[in-house]
Amino acid sequence: MKIKSSIHARLALIVILLACAHAQSSRLRNGNSIHAPGQPASFLRDPLPDKAVAQGAAAVYTPDSLYQYIDGGADIYLLYDFKKLLHQDFKSGALDLTADIYEMSNPEDAFGIYASERSANYKFIAIGAEGYRDQGILNFFADRYYVKLSGSGANVDALLDRFARMLSARIGGARTLPPVFARLPRDHRVLHSEQYVKKDPLGHRFLAPAYVVSYGEGKTESKLVVSIASDPQGAKSRADQLARHFKLSGKSSPAPELGENGMRGENSFEGRVIARTRGSYVIALFNPTGNGAEMLKSAAQSLP
Amino acid sequence: MKNNTWNRREFIVKPILWAGAAQVISKAESLLANPVDGTAGAAILQRTLGKTGITLPVVSMGVMNADIPGLLRRAYQLGIRHFDTAAGYQQGRNEEMVGNVIKEMAVRDKVVISTKQPSHNFPSHPAEAKQRFIDGVEKSLRRLQMDHVDILYHHAVDSVEDAAAEGPLNALESLKKDGKTRFIGISTHRTTDVLNEAIRLKAFDVALVMLNYTMAQDSAMLATIERAAKTGMGIVAMKTQAGGTVRPDPNLPKELPAVSQTALLKWALHHEFVTTAIPGFSTYEHLEQDFSVAWSLAYTKEEKEFLADNSFAEAAEFCRQCGECTNDCPQQVAIPTLMRSHMYAVQYRNEGLAQNILMSAAPGRGLDACVACKSCPAICRNSVQISRKIAELKTLSAN
Numbered sequence: 102m103k104i105k106s107s108i109h110a111r112l113a114l115i116v117i118l119l120a121c122a123h124a125q126s127s128r129l130r131n132g133n134s135i136h137a138p139g140q141p142a143s144f145l146r147d148p149l150p151d152k153a154v155a156q157g158a159a160a161v162y163t164p165d166s167l168y169q170y171i172d173g174g175a176d177i178y179l180l181y182d183f184k185k186l187l188h189q190d191f192k193s194g195a196l197d198l199t200a201d202i203y204e205m206s207n208p209e210d211a212f213g214i215y216a217s218e219r220s221a222n223y224k225f226i227a228i229g230a231e232g233y234r235d236q237g238i239l240n241f242f243a244d245r246y247y248v249k250l251s252g253s254g255a256n257v258d259a260l261l262d263r264f265a266r267m268l269s270a271r272i273g274g275a276r277t278l279p280p281v282f283a284r285l286p287r288d289h290r291v292l293h294s295e296q297y298v299k300k301d302p303l304g305h306r307f308l309a310p311a312y313v314v315s316y317g318e319g320k321t322e323s324k325l326v327v328s329i330a331s332d333p334q335g336a337k338s339r340a341d342q343l344a345r346h347f348k349l350s351g352k353s354s355p356a357p358e359l360g361e362n363g364m365r366g367e368n369s370f371e372g373r374v375i376a377r378t379r380g381s382y383v384i385a386l387f388n389p390t391g392n393g394a395e396m397l398k399s400a401a402q403s404l405p
Numbered sequence: 406m407k408n409n410t411w412n413r414r415e416f417i418v419k420p421i422l423w424a425g426a427a428q429v430i431s432k433a434e435s436l437l438a439n440p441v442d443g444t445a446g447a448a449i450l451q452r453t454l455g456k457t458g459i460t461l462p463v464v465s466m467g468v469m470n471a472d473i474p475g476l477l478r479r480a481y482q483l484g485i486r487h488f489d490t491a492a493g494y495q496q497g498r499n500e501e502m503v504g505n506v507i508k509e510m511a512v513r514d515k516v517v518i519s520t521k522q523p524s525h526n527f528p529s530h531p532a533e534a535k536q537r538f539i540d541g542v543e544k545s546l547r548r549l550q551m552d553h554v555d556i557l558y559h560h561a562v563d564s565v566e567d568a569a570a571e572g573p574l575n576a577l578e579s580l581k582k583d584g585k586t587r588f589i590g591i592s593t594h595r596t597t598d599v600l601n602e603a604i605r606l607k608a609f610d611v612a613l614v615m616l617n618y619t620m621a622q623d624s625a626m627l628a629t630i631e632r633a634a635k636t637g638m639g640i641v642a643m644k645t646q647a648g649g650t651v652r653p654d655p656n657l658p659k660e661l662p663a664v665s666q667t668a669l670l671k672w673a674l675h676h677e678f679v680t681t682a683i684p685g686f687s688t689y690e691h692l693e694q695d696f697s698v699a700w701s702l703a704y705t706k707e708e709k710e711f712l713a714d715n716s717f718a719e720a721a722e723f724c725r726q727c728g729e730c731t732n733d734c735p736q737q738v739a740i741p742t743l744m745r746s747h748m749y750a751v752q753y754r755n756e757g758l759a760q761n762i763l764m765s766a767a768p769g770r771g772l773d774a775c776v777a778c779k780s781c782p783a784i785c786r787n788s789v790q791i792s793r794k795i796a797e798l799k800t801l802s803a804n
Contacts, residue, residue: 172560173493176469217498370482
């Protein structure tokens, strides 16, 4: 009996192993990606909209090789912790389409790079967490991916739209902007002006990283900056550096009425600034309008 | 591979002729058409851009990394008069920002604006490529809110074939003729080959090339740039601080000192054939630091000490493992593998790891596969001195 059980166990193991090998082989034969779910290559599997057919092999770019594709434009992608780019050309009838799927470290970095290239003048669409189209292009971000589609040919926009929706559905994952933006003041916010800046926000190294939002009242555009330090001491240090910068380049004075470590500053090339800290945050408003102090207070109170 | 203390190569600085090369404009006889704000008693070093007749301060602004209007305003205030952008930077937003600021300051007639148009993935048919190029430039002009730029570059031309491509060349000439650009240029990371072709074509007024301290031993490249300048081509230098010492590359073993910024910029500008450099600063601090060089190219004691220490040059000459060089090698040596091994052997002094990496090279493609051609055909777009590093690795392996 023991011998029989042993044989049965071995046979069972062999069957299991054979089944696994078959499944692997089957995936390869079918052309399905052998990458783990969520990998860029799997997003471009068949079926594709409008019977689009891949033209040649996909190209994969890493942090070391991205510059070969986008030259100096690669620097900013690296800043946002770029991991991998999958580049693939397609043809659908007479239409050409190129898909570039940038995999970043996390959804916040994907938003960061997406927003750095986004102009408020684009036509925005509800794809992924957010997207926009312009002549022959459609870009969006979803979860940790930044997707850039471009195409040529008559009515290519419809194809781009279908491709984008397909990709968005396959990517899944997070569909929102970084949560902090939902907390910041909404009145007079310039739509689609939110940014996540990892390096040198508004020219100040010590403020990185920071969230930045623009507000418009009449002809004045203000920028609200929420700089994230590691702790309250770090925030104070940042606020002190900001005050020192304005003191050296123009004028600066303490403004305790604005709140914790409150300051006011002004110079000839940045204009005016009011700022304060709250915990680990530095909240600064560049070129504040009449109710700037209220906005600063509201922003500070809204932060977690 | 023993842990040898081998002799570092001596860095030989080219004879400095800057005193005769730079035109020093004194306050009393200021030739600047547009006096710089707040420069009472100051003098900015200026040079003329080849045959264009454009005179520029030796330090300009590469706007690529800066989506910061205040930085452009401050750069102008300090005396910068040339701003370089490109269609591909932030998908056109960089051009938009430059255009908005220049318009807001109403200084279009006081500055020199350059932008760049690439031709990657363009149709092969010359007429189609020409039209695509022209369409791209028209979009740039709209974003910049300008009816013309001062210099229009064919962007990132990295092969002789691309330099001579009919479509972009015809487009550049057409755009110049139509007044959409005053001058046309070529930008490249494969300086020697592409610039030689540009010289042959006699088509370009300006060349934008990489020039930094890590290339000091590349005599062929330096000679080519000088030759281009002698034909009347204006030379603008990029990557003068070796790709950004303030944002240390993870391959570099340590953060570089602040003095490296000005030292490296001065080194590049000591080459009299360079008209101006376009460092890509993105903070007010670095703007002031970089532009301080425009007042004097004389090295400080600290800058001299920094340049005399070759460890930076060796560290910054890093292989990005792109593998492009491999196809240049007739022996198909696994160059990226050898470069990694060199890095561990020389910079990190980790012989064991260096040896392991050497052994990981594919059979027949390792260190022994290199036959030390008389002139190594493998070219690195990041200016890694491949043949020198392989020779060093062979020496280390032999001991």
